Structure formats: C-alpha cells, structure tokens
Amino acid sequence: MNQHLETKRRFFDKEKIKEKILPYIMVAPAMAFLLVFTFYPMVNLVYLSFFDYNLINPNKKFVGWRNYSDLFFLRKDFVVALKNTAVYTGAVVFFVILLALLLALWIRKDGKLNHFVQSCAFTPHLVAMLSCAMIWAWIMDANRYGLFNTVLSFFNLPPLRWLNSSTTAMLSVVIVSVWKSIGYYCLIIVSALKAIPAEIYEAAELDNTPKLRLFFRIILPLLSPQLFFLLVTITINSFRVFDTVRIMTEGGPGNATDVISFYIYRYAFRHFRIGYASAAGTILMLILMVLTAIYFKVLSKRIHYQ
C-alpha cells in the first residue's frame, strides 16, 4: 500500500545523506595528507623526544626529560644554536623590513624605471637559496681574488675572511638572506601603498604637510597591518633558516653560525640520534607555535576593534 511512499522516502534520505557526505569526501584526501605528513609527525616528534633512539639500534628506550636536560644543561651547543638563530632572525627582520620599506617608498610609483628596479630586486626571490648561497660564497671568497676582497683592496683596505671568520660569518649569512628577500617584501609593501587612497596624499599636499610627518602620522599607521604580517612571516621563515648555513658555513667557523634547523639535521642524520634531534625539533615547533599564536591573537584583536 505505501510501498511507493517508502521508496520515495528512502530515495530522499539517500539524496540527503549524499549531500551531507559529499563535502567530507571532497576534503578527505587533503585531510588525509595533512594528518599523515604534518600532524602525525608533529605528535610523533614530541613522542620521540622522550626516547633514546637511533637509526643504528632500533630499540627505543624511554628516558623521560633527559634529552631536554641534555639540550639545555649538558651540551652547550644547543643554546649557542638557539642564540645564533635569534641573532640571525633579529638582524634579518630588522634589515629586510627597514630596507624593503625604504625601497618601496622610493620606487612605488608606476613607471618604466621603477618597474625595472622592482623586477631586478624581485629576481633573487625566484632563485633557489642554494644558488644564491653559492654565488655569494664565491663573491665573499676569503682569497685575495674574491670579489669583495678585490673591492676592499681598491680602497687599500685589508682583505676580510668573511665566511671563514667567526666575527663576519653571521653577517655574511644575513647579507645573503636580506638580499634575497628584500625584493619580494618590497613588492608587497608597494601594493599596500597603492591601496592607500590618492586623496590622502592630495589632502596632505594641500595642507603642505611635511613629508616626514605624512609618513609617520598617516602612511605608517595605514601600512601597519601589512608590516605586521611581514614581521611575522619573516620571523617564522628566519627561524627555520637552513640552506644558507649548510652551504656557506656548515655552522662554522666553530659554531658561530650554527642554527636550530641545522642542529636538528646534524643530530638526526649525522649522529643518528633521533630522540635527541626530536627534542630540539620540539623546541623549534614550540617557538613557531608561540609566534603563530601571537600573530593570530593580534590579528583577531585588530579585527575586533575595527
């Protein structure tokens, strides 16, 4: 009697279920890759950090917090790497934002020359860090025939040892990173500057507002969201610096340019101390999480008050 109704209802349910399940099917592959290759590794890293575990002897031995106490108290090299990473990050963040901002203000207007300079400055961003590091290692060659040393000799200055001296090695690595990323961040600031309504400039011109005042009172506050985004991005990127250090200095001389990423890599793949390297990796992860949390907190506050 109501067989017809029954099939109809079942049909509807099927449609409904299909509709409900469809989005999950669509995001499933993406979520699967994320779970296996990002989130499981994050959890597993913390787990491994409590074990004495190396690739040669696959028996894990639980050691509690020992890897962490070794990191911070027994071995002095991790704290050095941490400090170097902080110095590197501070220097890169400061110089990139300052120089990118100045350059952006200088070449923001549309025009052939400005576009040309923008393109030139942007070029290194597309090139492998490996190549940039090698080219600069060659330019900074410690021999007399190194390009920088040749320039110094033209001014009758003594040659520097650049990457081979613990006083200049970090500076050299910073120079390469700053050089590589200025163009990209300059581009972002230029597009942010273009988004500022032209009336603001016109009004300032009518009022004869001094340029410096216009910059600090109006332009800088308007740019602050973008600058904050850059600050966070550059900080996070700098904390994971690896390529330049590995190619240009191998963390040396001594451990003058040793950084966290290189430290993790070294202990995992040269000393095969997986547990210990995982503890160092966990510290890196925590630092990045705190930075990200600060970022989102400030971001949500800003949206809240707008």
Add this chain to the structure above:
Amino acid sequence: MHSESTWSPRLKQFAARLPGIIGKLLVAFIFVFPFYWMVITSFKPYIETIQFPPTLWPQNFTLDAYRSILGKMNLGIYVKNSIIISVSEIILQLVVMIPAAYAFARYNFVGKGLMFGMVLVALMIPVQVTFITVYLLMAKWKLLGTLLPQIIPFGTNAFGIFLLRQSFLQIPEEVIESAKLDNASELQIMTQIMLPMVKPTVITICMFSFIGRWNAYFWPLVMTDVERIRPLTIAIEKLKDVEYGINWNILMAGNVLLVAPILVVFFFASRKIMEAFAYRGVK
C-alpha cells in the same frame, strides 16, 4: 654658469632627477650583478677564476666548466628527476586541492572550522619539524629508494587551498543558481563553471609549486641517499664535494643550469609573475 642659463627647462628637470635615476640603477645593479657574476665565472677557465684582480669579462671564453660537469655526472638523470618531481607534485596537489577548496568555499558541514584551522596550522609548520617522522615512515613503507618521498608528503598544498577557497568565494551566488536552474549537477558546476573562473589562481598556485619543488634543497637532502633519485639541486651541491679545493667556474656553471630556466621564464613574464606574488602576499 654660462651653460646653466642655456639649459632648457626639460633638461633642467632631467638633471634634477639624475641622482635619483642613478641611485635606482645602482639598486638594480646590486640585485642583478651576482647573477652576472655567476654567468661570467661559468665561462672562465679555472686559472682565470683565481687571478687577481678578477676579470669582469672572460679573457679566455670557454665552455670547459660545462664540459667538465657533463663528464663528471649524468646530468640528464637529475634534470629528469627534478622535472618528474615538480610536474607530478603539481598534478597531485591539483587533484587534492580543488575539491577541498571547493568544499570549504561552498558547503557548510560539521567540523569545517576545525578542518580549515588545520590547513592554516599546516601553513606554519616547516619541514624541519616533520622530516624525522616522514623519513621513518618512508623507511617503513620501503619507499626511500623511489621518488615518492619527494612528492607525496606535499600532497596537500595548504596555501593553495587557502588561496583557491578565496577565489571560489568571490564567485557570485547567481552564477551557481542559474547553473542549478539548468539542471547542472554539482560535479558539472564545479568542473565546468566554477573551475574555469578561477583559472588565474590555479595557474598561480601551480607556478608557486613548481618553483618550490624545483628549488627544494632541504627535503631532497634528507630523503635521498642514492644518486638515481636525486634532483638537480643536490647534484649541484655535490659538485662542491667532488673537488679538492673549489672550482668556482664549475660550481657557477652548475648553478647557471639550475637557475636559467626560471630566469628565462621570469624575463618574459616578469610583470605577471610579480603580480601573482604580490597578490599572494597581501591576501
């Protein structure tokens, strides 16, 4: 004095702008010169690279450095690997990303906020945090001798999903409504109506992926221990180890091979590429 009075106003204007123009060209020079130096060094014989003062143009133009690379290694394998990795990465990411971004943009479902939050968190997690476990996984799955460890861990392009979702959201609702009136299925709406509308974003994402894979250094360094699966970056880095003392002409020649394809493309499409990158930065 005399000449100043005869200067036309336009010339005067130009003279006033001259310091600025020179300054800007100097800035451009700082960013481009290292690449010039790379190319020039690669065409010098070894003996000329250690000569003081260095020459700004090769006195003895030679292809020795390139010949010696070809003699030392089977370059074809590395180029092939780099291309296979980059291209299959793009394909895998597109297959994973398009439906996910579409679902995040168009449907409401329980857990959507959490899942999208996971995508955002993944953006911040660097490979230096994940590589140990992924390496152990790949060893367990017996995949370390293959190209797969360089491809599948990046199957989900978190930034791509983020960007593409944004683009899908910008498509007006009326487009979808009118398609529905025409009895188009969900699949048809996605592939035949929505996807063509976000083509620029998709191309941009593919470009980012390609550059990222082509230039990758850390990941292949830890995931490859046999020659036949190594990409070009690792091969070029190894040029440094082979030598007793560094032959800069050979190293620079290797880097020219790595950098040239990207620089050539950039040379012809620089404005387009820069717009894409600026877009990525602001959003």
